[in-house]
Each structure stands twice: as C-alpha cells, then as structure tokens.
Amino acid sequence: MRLVFWIGFWIFLLDQASKFYVVHMLELDRVTRIEVWPPFLNLHMAWNTGVNFGLLAGNSDVARWALIFVALTICTFVIYWIWRDRPQIKGLVSAGLLIGGALGNVVDRFIYGAVADFLNMSCCGFDNPYAFNVADISVFIGALGLAFWGGAQKQA
Template identity: 60%
Template sequence: MRTVALVAAITFVIDQLTKWLVVHVMSLDTRLAIDVWPPFVNFRMAWNDGINFGLLGSGDEAAKWILISVALGIVLFVLVWLRRDPPGWPGLVAGGLLIGGALGNVVDRLLYGAVADFLNMSCCGIDNPFAFNVADIAIFAGALGLVLLPGRKPGKKGS
C-alpha cells in the first residue's frame, strides 16, 4: 500500500501544482486562453462543476457536495479493493493514479467550487471544445490500469 500512497501523493502534488501555475501564475483564470503549441496543445480555462465534459453540472451547492462524496466514496472503495486483492506493482500504481487524481479534483471543488480544467488538445482539423487537467488523465489511466491489471489469482498453497 506504500506504492499506492506514494503514487497518489505524487499525482496529487503534480495536479495541484500545474493548476496553481496555469490558473494563478499564468493568470489563465482572467486570460481564458493561452496558445502553447497550436492546434495540438492549448490552455483554455474551464470551470467544471459537473463530471466529465461538464455533464450533470448545475452550479448547485448540493451537487458539489454530492460529487465530493461520490469521489471520496470511490477512493475508499478502491483502497479497500486494493487491500483485499492486491494486483501487483502495476495495479498498485494504477490505483494510486486514480486516488491521487480523484483527491486533486476534490480539492478543486473545495477551493473553487468547481474543477479547474485547462488542457485542450486538437488535431487534424478537429477543433476539440473540451478541456481537462492532470487529475483527469490520472483518473482515466488509473481506472484503465485497474481494469486491465487484475488481482492475484487464488492458488493452491504448497502445490
């Protein structure tokens, strides 16, 4: 479980550091857009008070607390799951990514009332209107890793 805690802590710090740099140091919250490497990588400020792609966003205070509760519930579920059926080192890393990303987005909701999304990527004539953040990447990679890296198989001892 040390691996999970370490990866979660590193993911959380990187997520919060990138948000702080982009939103506050680079003033993306007032500039709203910074072209980094157009059209491939751009910063576009988006305050997401819902789930992925702003779904279920209402700006309602109760919705914020429900989403925080759901995220913390998922973190607790993943921790219990990893403890009961440790998946090996790659799976523990995946669990840490998911947990660190989820906690990063929870902190955003507590600090700002919404998740700070800023990464925008487009390519090949497709103009992507959506933004995301480091926590979103970690959550996606962690969930994918947990699905693809199952726990240990029950085996016979002493055979």
C-alpha cells in the first residue's frame, strides 16, 4: 500500500504543479492558447465542468459536488479492492496512478469549480478540439492497468 500512496502522491503533485504553472505563471486562463510544437502539442485552456471530453458538463453546483463525490467513492473503492485482493507491483502502480489523478481533478473542482485542462495534441491533418491534463492521462493509464493487473495473481 505504501507504493500506491507514493505513486499517487507524486502524480497528484505533478498534476497540481503543472496546472499551477500554466494557469498562474503562463496565465493560460487569460491567453487561452500557446503553441508549443504545432500541431503536435499546444497548450489550450479549457475549464471542464463535466467528465472526459466535457460529458455531463453543467455549471451547477450539484453536478460539481456529485462529480467530487463519485471521484472520492471510486478512490475509496480502489483502495479497498487492492487492500482486499492485493495485486502485484503493476496493479499497485496502476492504483496509485488512478488515485493520484482522480484526487488532482477533485482539488481542481474544489479550487476552480471545474477541472483545468490544457494539453492539446493533434496530428496528421486531424485537429483535436479537446484538451486534457496530467491527471486525465494518469486516470486513463491507471484504469487500463487495473483492468489488466488489478487482482492478485492466482497460482494454478
């Protein structure tokens, strides 16, 4: 469980530091777009009040608190799951990634009322209209990892 905590802690810290940097130091919330390596990587400010890709987006406090509750419930479930059915290292790392990313987005909802998304990637003539952040990447990889390595390895 210590590994889950440390992975989650560093992901959370990296996510919050990157958001602080782009929102407050680069003032991306004011500038809205900075080309870093066009078209492959751009910083594009997007305040996401919903879940991935803006689904369930709404500016109501009810939606905000419901999404905070759902994220904290999922984190609690994942902690219970890995405590009960102890996975190997890949599963523990995956749990840490998911929990750290989810908590990073929860803090955004507390502070800003929405999740600060800013990474935008396009390629090969496809102009991606969506933005994401370090927490989103972490949650995605963590959930995928838990799907593959979430349970204890049973001996045959």
